[in-house]
Amino acid sequence: MPLLPRLLLSALLLTSLLATVKAVEPPSSLLIKNGYVMSMRAGEADRENTDVLIRGDTIAAIGKNLHAADARVIDATGKFVLPGFVDAHSHLWITTLRGQFRNRDGKFFPVSNRLGAVMKPDDIYTAMYTGAIEQLASGITTSSDFFDNIHGPAAGDAGYRALNDAGIRAIMFYGGPDKTLATPIDLTHLKQLMAKPHDRLLPGLAWRLPRDLHDEAAWTLRDREYAFARDNHLPLQVHVSGEADAMFNALIQRHYLAPFVTVVHATQATPAQLNALEKAGGSLALTPISEERVGYGLTRYDQFKGVTRQGLGLDGNALAGSANMFATLRLAALTQSGATQDETGPDPRRLLELATRRSADAAGLGRITGTIEVGKRADIQIINPDALNMSGFGGGDPASLIVYSAEPENVDTVVVDGRILKLSGQMQHTNITALVARANASARHLREDAAK
Ligand SMILES: [Zn+2]
Numbered sequence: 001m002p003l004l005p006r007l008l009l010s011a012l013l014l015t016s017l018l019a020t021v022k023a024v025e026p027p028s029s030l031l032i033k034n035g036y037v038m039s040m041r042a043g044e045a046d047r048e049n050t051d052v053l054i055r056g057d058t059i060a061a062i063g064k065n066l067h068a069a070d071a072r073v074i075d076a077t078g079k080f081v082l083p084g085f086v087d088a089h090s091h092l093w094i095t096t097l098r099g100q101f102r103n104r105d106g107k108f109f110p111v112s113n114r115l116g117a118v119m120k121p122d123d124i125y126t127a128m129y130t131g132a133i134e135q136l137a138s139g140i141t142t143s144s145d146f147f148d149n150i151h152g153p154a155a156g157d158a159g160y161r162a163l164n165d166a167g168i169r170a171i172m173f174y175g176g177p178d179k180t181l182a183t184p185i186d187l188t189h190l191k192q193l194m195a196k197p198h199d200r201l202l203p204g205l206a207w208r209l210p211r212d213l214h215d216e217a218a219w220t221l222r223d224r225e226y227a228f229a230r231d232n233h234l235p236l237q238v239h240v241s242g243e244a245d246a247m248f249n250a251l252i253q254r255h256y257l258a259p260f261v262t263v264v265h266a267t268q269a270t271p272a273q274l275n276a277l278e279k280a281g282g283s284l285a286l287t288p289i290s291e292e293r294v295g296y297g298l299t300r301y302d303q304f305k306g307v308t309r310q311g312l313g314l315d316g317n318a319l320a321g322s323a324n325m326f327a328t329l330r331l332a333a334l335t336q337s338g339a340t341q342d343e344t345g346p347d348p349r350r351l352l353e354l355a356t357r358r359s360a361d362a363a364g365l366g367r368i369t370g371t372i373e374v375g376k377r378a379d380i381q382i383i384n385p386d387a388l389n390m391s392g393f394g395g396g397d398p399a400s401l402i403v404y405s406a407e408p409e410n411v412d413t414v415v416v417d418g419r420i421l422k423l424s425g426q427m428q429h430t431n432i433t434a435l436v437a438r439a440n441a442s443a444r445h446l447r448e449d450a451a452k
Pocket residue numbers: 089090091146239264315
C-alpha cells in the first residue's frame with residue numbers, strides 16, 4: 001500500500017481503537033455467587049455452590065451464602081470458578097507475526113528476527129496489547145513476558161504501556177534488541193521503568209547466554225547484566241535451547257542458578273542438570289506447544305517431577321498458534337500418554353495446578369496469585385460449560401473436562417486485581433473488531449517493510 005493511504009489508515013485505526021478502549025474501572029466489591037470453586041490450593045477439595053467475595057483487589061471471603069449489600073453480583077451457578085492461568089513464559093511482541101512461521105521456508109528464528117527488526121514502537125504496542133488482551137480473554141490473568149525485541153527506550157516504553165493498558169498482571173522481562181547479537185541490555189532504561197510505581201506490572205530481566213559460550217568478553221557483559229538483576233532483586237529468565245546441554249552446563253558451572261532464575265525450554269535437560277536447578281532453588285518454565293513446534297523435542301512434563309518450582313507457558317501466542325492454555329495443558333497430557341504408552345500417567349488436576357498455583361510460585365508470585373484464597377489478589381476466571389464442546393458432562397472430574405474439552409471461548413468471566421475485564425463472554429474495555437484491524441494493519445506493513 002502507498003505510504004499516505006497507509007498512514008491515514010493506521011491513524012484511523014488508532015483513533016477508533018483509542019475511542020473504544022475505556023479506562024479500566026477501579027476495583028470495587030464483587031460477589032461471585034454459587035459457583036463450583038476449584039481453588040487450586042494444594043490438597044484442597046473443590047467446593048460446590050460457593051461464593052467468593054472480593055473487596056477492592058483482594059479476595060476477602062470464600063463460603064456459602066455470603067452477603068454483601070454493596071457488592072456487584074456475578075452469578076456463577078453451573079460454572080467453574082478457578083484462579084486465572086499464569087503463563088510462565090511468553091513473547092507477546094511476536095503476536096503480529098502470526099501465520100509467518102511456516103516451518104519449511106518460514107522457521108521461527110530467522111522470520112521473527114527479520115520482522116522484529118522493522119517493528120516501530122507503535123507496532124510493539126499493538127502486538128503486545130493485542131497479545132495481552134487475547135491472553136485475558138482466554139483466562140490467562142498473569143503473563144511472564146520475555147521482551148527480547150527492544151530497539152531503543154521508546155520500544156521498551158511502548159511494551160510497558162501495552163501491558164499496563166491491557167490490565168493483565170505481568171512481569172515484563174526486559175531484554176536486548178535482538179536474540180542473536182551480543183548487544184547489551186539497556187539497563188539505564190530498565191532502571192527508569194523500575195522507578196515507576198509498579199504493582200500489577202513488575203520488571204524482570206530477559207537474559208541471554210553468549211552465543212559463543214567460549215567468548216569470555218561476552219560473558220563479562222552478561223555477568224554485568226546478571227549482577228544487575230541479582231542486586232536489584234529482579235526475576236530473571238534465560239533460555240537454554242539450541243546448544244541446550246552446553247548452555248545448561250554453563251549455568252551450573254558458572255554458578256548462575258539461583259531462586260530468582262527461571263530456566264526456559266529445558267526439554268532435553270538431564271536428571272543431573274535438573275537436580276542442580278532444584279538444589280539452587282531455581283525454577284523451570286515449560287512451553288510444550290512451542291517446544292514441539294520448533295523441534296526441541298517432546299516436552300515430557302513427567303520427566304521434570306524433581307523440580308519443585310515449575311510452570312507452564314505459551315512462549316508467545318503466535319508461536320503457540322493462539323493464547324490457549326487449555327490446548328497447552330492438553331498437549332502436555334497427550335505427550336506424556338503417548339511417549340510413555342500409558343493412559344493413566346497424566347493427572348488433569350495436577351496439570352491445572354501447574355498452570356495456576358505452580359506457575360505463580362515459579363514466577364515468584366505465589367503469595368499474590370495462582371489460587372483462590374483469602375488474602376490473595378482476585379485473579380479469577382469463570383468457565384461456563386454450557387456449550388456444545390463441553391456438553392455431556394454429568395459429573396465426574398471437572399479437571400478432566402476442563403483439560404480435555406475446554407477452549408478460550410468457554411471462559412465466561414475474567415477478573416484481574418478485582419477488576420472485571422471479561423463478563424458474559426465479552427471483553428469489557430476493548431473494541432475487539434478495531435483491535436484486530438489494527439493488529440492486521442501492523443502485521444501487513446511489517447511484512448512490506450521487511451521485504452524492502
Ligand atoms: Zn522463549
